[in-house]
Amino acid sequence: xxxxxxNGRSRDPSRDLGFAFSVEIRFVVTGRLTIALDVMGGDKAxxxxxxxxxxxxxxxxxxxxxxxxxxxxxxxxLERLPKLxxxxxxxxxxxxxxxxxxxxxxxxxxxxxxxxxxIDAVADKSAAAIVSAxxxxxxxxxxxxxxxxxPGIDRPAIASFFPTERGESVMxxxxxxxxxxxNNLVQFAMMGEVFARTVLGLLQPTVALLNIGAEELKxxxxxxxxxxxLRLTPLAPQFQGFVExxxxxxxxxxxxVTDGFTGNVALKTAEGTARLFxxxxxxxxxxxxxxxxxxLLVRPAINKFRSRVDPRRYNGAIFLGLNGIAVKSHxxxxxxxxxxxxxxxxxxxxxxxxxxxxxEVEAFQNLQPNSEAALG
Amino acid sequence: xxxxxxNGRSRDPSRDLGFAFSVEIRFVVTGRLTIALDVMGGDKAxxxxxxxxxxxxxxxxxxxxxxxxxxxxxxxxLERLPKLxxxxxxxxxxxxxxxxxxxxxxxxxxxxxxxxxxIDAVADKSAAAIVSAxxxxxxxxxxxxxxxxxPGIDRPAIASFFPTERGESVMxxxxxxxxxxxNNLVQFAMMGEVFARTVLGLLQPTVALLNIGAEELKxxxxxxxxxxxLRLTPLAPQFQGFVExxxxxxxxxxxxVTDGFTGNVALKTAEGTARLFxxxxxxxxxxxxxxxxxxLLVRPAINKFRSRVDPRRYNGAIFLGLNGIAVKSHxxxxxxxxxxxxxxxxxxxxxxxxxxxxxEVEAFQNLQPNSEAALG
Numbered sequence: 001x002x003x004x005x006x007n008g009r010s011r012d013p014s015r016d017l018g019f020a021f022s023v024e025i026r027f028v029v030t031g032r033l034t035i036a037l038d039v040m041g042g043d044k045a046x047x048x049x050x051x052x053x054x055x056x057x058x059x060x061x062x063x064x065x066x067x068x069x070x071x072x073x074x075x076x077x078l079e080r081l082p083k084l085x086x087x088x089x090x091x092x093x094x095x096x097x098x099x100x101x102x103x104x105x106x107x108x109x110x111x112x113x114x115x116x117x118x119i120d121a122v123a124d125k126s127a128a129a130i131v132s133a134x135x136x137x138x139x140x141x142x143x144x145x146x147x148x149x150x151p152g153i154d155r156p157a158i159a160s161f162f163p164t165e166r167g168e169s170v171m172x173x174x175x176x177x178x179x180x181x182x183n184n185l186v187q188f189a190m191m192g193e194v195f196a197r198t199v200l201g202l203l204q205p206t207v208a209l210l211n212i213g214a215e216e217l218k219x220x221x222x223x224x225x226x227x228x229x230l231r232l233t234p235l236a237p238q239f240q241g242f243v244e245x246x247x248x249x250x251x252x253x254x255x256x257v258t259d260g261f262t263g264n265v266a267l268k269t270a271e272g273t274a275r276l277f278x279x280x281x282x283x284x285x286x287x288x289x290x291x292x293x294x295x296l297l298v299r300p301a302i303n304k305f306r307s308r309v310d311p312r313r314y315n316g317a318i319f320l321g322l323n324g325i326a327v328k329s330h331x332x333x334x335x336x337x338x339x340x341x342x343x344x345x346x347x348x349x350x351x352x353x354x355x356x357x358x359x360e361v362e363a364f365q366n367l368q369p370n371s372e373a374a375l376g
Numbered sequence: 377x378x379x380x381x382x383n384g385r386s387r388d389p390s391r392d393l394g395f396a397f398s399v400e401i402r403f404v405v406t407g408r409l410t411i412a413l414d415v416m417g418g419d420k421a422x423x424x425x426x427x428x429x430x431x432x433x434x435x436x437x438x439x440x441x442x443x444x445x446x447x448x449x450x451x452x453x454l455e456r457l458p459k460l461x462x463x464x465x466x467x468x469x470x471x472x473x474x475x476x477x478x479x480x481x482x483x484x485x486x487x488x489x490x491x492x493x494x495i496d497a498v499a500d501k502s503a504a505a506i507v508s509a510x511x512x513x514x515x516x517x518x519x520x521x522x523x524x525x526x527p528g529i530d531r532p533a534i535a536s537f538f539p540t541e542r543g544e545s546v547m548x549x550x551x552x553x554x555x556x557x558x559n560n561l562v563q564f565a566m567m568g569e570v571f572a573r574t575v576l577g578l579l580q581p582t583v584a585l586l587n588i589g590a591e592e593l594k595x596x597x598x599x600x601x602x603x604x605x606l607r608l609t610p611l612a613p614q615f616q617g618f619v620e621x622x623x624x625x626x627x628x629x630x631x632x633v634t635d636g637f638t639g640n641v642a643l644k645t646a647e648g649t650a651r652l653f654x655x656x657x658x659x660x661x662x663x664x665x666x667x668x669x670x671x672l673l674v675r676p677a678i679n680k681f682r683s684r685v686d687p688r689r690y691n692g693a694i695f696l697g698l699n700g701i702a703v704k705s706h707x708x709x710x711x712x713x714x715x716x717x718x719x720x721x722x723x724x725x726x727x728x729x730x731x732x733x734x735x736e737v738e739a740f741q742n743l744q745p746n747s748e749a750a751l752g
Contacts, residue, residue: 163652163656164652165651165652165655175588178588178595178596179596210641212551212554212636212637212640212641218554219554219637220554220555220637244640244641244644245640245641245642245643245644245645245646245647245648246644246645246647246648246651247644247648248645248648248649249645249648249649249651249652250648250651250652258641260588261588261595261596261638262637262638262641264588264620264621265586265588265620265621265634265638265641265642266621266641266642266645267621268620268621268622268623269621269622269624269625269642269645269646269649270621270645270646270648270649271621271622272621272622272623272624272625272626272646273624273625273645273646273649273650273653274649274653275541275622275625275626276539276540276541276625276626276685277649277650277653277685279541280539280681280684280685281657281678281681283681284677284678284680284681284684285674285677285681287677287680291673291674291676291677293673294670294671294672294673294674294675294677295670295673295674296670297667297669297670297671297673298661298667298670298671298674299670300667301660301661301663301667301670302657302660304660304663305656305657305659305660305661308656308660309652309653309656
């Protein structure tokens, strides 16, 4: 039996039977799960946040929500969402972090903002995770300050998943760190691997470093050093060396590790290319009478195609390496997209992402002296 | 009247009337143009090289070819391509650079290789340009050694063009330089701008630096420094600041400038995403009877769509900054793709890429002292 995952994902049962079983047990034991929502974050807040929470609640009926934001603005919406209202607690605040606020500014003056209070709820254990569609830089800065990084992790990273020819894969860092040294990349590999186990439900995800050539001699020093280090860690059997940009969509490995500059460019280049393809396809199909008629027949197929690359399915930039679970939804997403971001936060909570990371960090730290000695 | 360009490209006459006119004049003045071909380079050499040359000859009847490679292997093919045979001179050599040769190895032992002799022909002015589908690293190393960089250019870069929502754009560097300082990036901007004028036929191409955020504070030091420098150069009116990964396919600017690591990842990520889309689309259309029938009707539209994203149209990684024109065709391309790579080399030769670069370098050098003073 395959475990139910967020975003309509289903685990591959052949790869994952044992794990799926443990998940079911865990669900029964942990019972209700509380998620903190920054109701004022995002282009279409609070509307899509509450409607998104409502969809998530249908998918995960054991969830309850802490709703941080303007009570008057929420009241009218909640009236029309009675189930959500019963499963939620509203914590009123007038403050919100604006989309154009600098991270430093948000840190200084946003202490009573909906975003900050929602993060605080994770820090004081009132909630298992926080989800926000607000200002990314502010969210990362606040989450770092309040939740701090996990022991053994120097810097948090932003991860997300992608559709591939083989299913789905994870990439990180997508923009939290401009430059990374070899140790940062090794820690990202570790976090990405645990994330793929937790959210994609893979037993032994494969991992690789993004580079510009498969040969050992190519690439930046830090990438080559990270490869040498990874071969000495418990991840060695899953580490596949280097992959190139085209391997991301091919699904050559389950976890693609890179620095935040390169990862951000790759992510946005893929998004741009996807949009270009849709644009060209739409133009071509609109431009002839025959095509318009034929389109009626192929529409179900095209819609199926669209759903496979629907950005809402892949909504959720996940902050990994913090002492708490924080998921950033795309600012311009709709209710379905926001529900998927909540789903990722729930998966990470229910499937024990933080505990798994702690176990992995320990296994790494036991080996660290050896690996450093080996590298000289 | 729009000038005829390689790859079936057509200039936008509204943007380009004056320039197109000067091109026509130049064509008459220069007469026949000689292109050196590495006949032994590429996965399907010599077959696709000669058939590609034959297609290029139909498009550009004023071309003649120097064919470097094994005469016996060429003989049978040329017998079936009489027009090409009449327009060509075969220079026999037994040596060829293998696909897996290291650049250093090719430099040492490849002095009589078809690739090296073809480059030599450009150095001694027997040919205007060289086109090869062989080993990229070896081609770059040999071209750098033999042709050297242009005065005022510190490092060559690899450029190519991309389909965008607005037409086509140019990106560089795609892998010649792992790391670049601000001056390298400024020189790439200059070379890319001249390339866009020469091959895309734009009068005043817009230029931007690839970065991970539009705000001035984001990005690596060298990218921010390059932006400051570019604002002080003759390119300032065309310089649009920073763009992000999604802007490449959107066609936000005509020339996207970045370091070789990032550019290579972006290029291959875009290729991978394009392949993923085609894969999903094909799968969707195959999976239902109705879709199969409807596909017959939309096929012409889909084919039109395919031709817009056909990688053969964008075949040709161009080595910019060398004292000679060198174009690298994709190793796995077919005859049409190789013909397009030849077309790029012809465009660059006919439209005076090297002279234009010299003029631009001079304009920059006259301003250099000011810009350095301004940066302190």
